[in-house]
Amino acid sequence: MNRSSASLLAAMMLLAACTNDEEAKGTTTGGEPASAVSASAASTTSTAPTTTTPTTTVPTTAARPVATTVLTPPGPLFGVAVPQGRVETVEDIESELDATFHLIRVFTRWEVGIDDTDVAELQAQGRAIHLSVRPVRADGAVIPWADIASAPEGSALHDEMVQWADDIVALGPDARFTFNHEPETRDSAPNGDALDYRAAWRQMVELVRSRGGDDIDMVWTVGSSALGEPEGRAFYPGDDVVDVIGADLYNWFTCQGTDRAWVSFDDLIEPAVAFAAERDKPLALPEFASAADPADPGRRAGWMDAAVDVMLDWKPSDREGVELDFVAWFDVTAPGGTNPDCQWAHKTDVETERAFGRMVRDLIGG
Numbered sequence: 001m002n003r004s005s006a007s008l009l010a011a012m013m014l015l016a017a018c019t020n021d022e023e024a025k026g027t028t029t030g031g032e033p034a035s036a037v038s039a040s041a042a043s044t045t046s047t048a049p050t051t052t053t054p055t056t057t058v059p060t061t062a063a064r065p066v067a068t069t070v071l072t073p074p075g076p077l078f079g080v081a082v083p084q085g086r087v088e089t090v091e092d093i094e095s096e097l098d099a100t101f102h103l104i105r106v107f108t109r110w111e112v113g114i115d116d117t118d119v120a121e122l123q124a125q126g127r128a129i130h131l132s133v134r135p136v137r138a139d140g141a142v143i144p145w146a147d148i149a150s151a152p153e154g155s156a157l158h159d160e161m162v163q164w165a166d167d168i169v170a171l172g173p174d175a176r177f178t179f180n181h182e183p184e185t186r187d188s189a190p191n192g193d194a195l196d197y198r199a200a201w202r203q204m205v206e207l208v209r210s211r212g213g214d215d216i217d218m219v220w221t222v223g224s225s226a227l228g229e230p231e232g233r234a235f236y237p238g239d240d241v242v243d244v245i246g247a248d249l250y251n252w253f254t255c256q257g258t259d260r261a262w263v264s265f266d267d268l269i270e271p272a273v274a275f276a277a278e279r280d281k282p283l284a285l286p287e288f289a290s291a292a293d294p295a296d297p298g299r300r301a302g303w304m305d306a307a308v309d310v311m312l313d314w315k316p317s318d319r320e321g322v323e324l325d326f327v328a329w330f331d332v333t334a335p336g337g338t339n340p341d342c343q344w345a346h347k348t349d350v351e352t353e354r355a356f357g358r359m360v361r362d363l364i365g366g
Contacts, residue, residue, distance in 0.1 A: 075311040077128065077326035078363035079103030081287055087118040087125075093331070093346075097357055099364045103128040103176075105286055105328045110160070111138040114167045123171070130176040130219065130286055130328065133164065135191060135200075145180070145192040149199035161204065165211045173215035176326075179204045181221040181286065182248060184232045194234040201237040217325075221246030221286050228271035239279055244325055247272035248287040251303060255291035255342040262293065265307035277320035285327040289344040292352070301355035308362050327363075329356070 078101065082089040085106035094100055104122050106129055108114075119129055135143035143157070151158040168177050180188060183197045191197070205218050224247035226232025236242070249268050252260050269285075276283040288307070293299040314324045333345040346356035 075308075075314065075363050076284075076324040077102040078360070079105060079127070079130070079326065079328040080331045081105035081107070081328050082331050085118055085122070087121045090122065090127075097360045099360050100125070101127055102364065103130055103326050103328060105130045105132070105330075107132045107134070109134050109136045109138065110143060110164075113163075114171075119171070128174040128176070128326075129171055130178070130284075130326070131168065131171065132178040132181045132221070132286070134180055134188075142190045145183075145196035145200035149196060149203050151203075161207055162211070165204070165207045165213065168208050168216060169211050169213040171216070176217045176219045176244065176284075177208065177213075178219045178221045178246060178286065181246070182223055182226075183235045184222050184226045197235050198237040202241050205237075205241040217243040219244040219246040219284055219286060221248060221284075223247070224249040224268055224272045224285075227275040233275070236279075239281070242279070242281060244284050245272065245276040245279060245281045246284045246286045247275075248330075249285050250288065250330075251290035252342075253291040253293060257341075262299070265290075265303060266310050269310070273319050273322050276322045280321075282323040282325045284325045287330040288327055289330040291342060291344075292348065297349060298351045300349075301351040304352070304355040304359055308359050312362060329359070331356075 080090070080093065080101055082093070082104070085104060085108075090101065090104060104127050106117055106119055106122070108117055108131070110133065114120075114131075119131065123129055135145070135148060137143065147157060148161065151161060168175070171177075179201050180191065180197065182188065183191070183194075188197075192200075201220070208216060208218075218241060220237065220242040222232050222235060226235075227245075227247060247269070249265070249272070251263050251265070251268060252258070253262050254260065265288075272283055272285075290300050290303045290307075311324065311327065316323050329346070330344045331346055333343045333348065347353050
């Protein structure tokens, strides 16, 4: 997909119009836990059987204002994931730093529709959206991937899928979409195995495209470390239904109660670069962050500064031809949960807050 063309189209749509389920890393509801669920022994390059989705006409509805990325930033598009994707939280951070994020990562669940989120307002103010939808109902009941893959036309579940497809298409060409991010983790294990996931992903992508969403980037997203393991690669649904490789990248250190080594940003991103190069796809970091080192208050700030240097110096020719599309800092502090010491928010301490300010200035400008 041509991002420049998509941006121009989005700009034209704006002129014509005149105009959450965040995964708190280290809690019981998301993240990239130390022990990922075992995947079925499927080949990385295999794809699930194609399910035929009937082509239908997209209903005529009032166009939602969509974000544009007309100006080229100094590095990749830069954004954040904030609790529930709330516009007030985003505006507060932007006001403090006198900047506007290029992109906002928004998490939601199956029965929380787009109209129940702040997506419309976030877009209307000029930000792109990366939407992640997890197939879990409001009461916590999971929707098996196999059910999504095989839902017959006219069934209640298929009708829900069509509604999601239409809502995703309405986000416009600057949007990114992920169905069930980090499927390899234990949190997603109740939904099924890798074969089920690949089939469900394919069904959702083909449905979105059949409803007019060819310009929506499909960002397949797993933990960065999973891309170096057969268990993680087994969830890859196929080149024809993936536009961008998404890698959620974390320097966990000891925040999960483990004795993991401190790992640099550059070392953490290597498996993701290798996989994206293998698939000939651009790369994104839909979530990235570092834990703190209690013995060295400035160590996380140094990690963040080094990460920015990598992004600003990024040259595809030096990275196996891989483009870096967008990155989003995971700005969430998780109260309670199983690992309450995994604190990622930029206001966790003074040194981190200052480093985040430098990150915003360098990646957004100003």
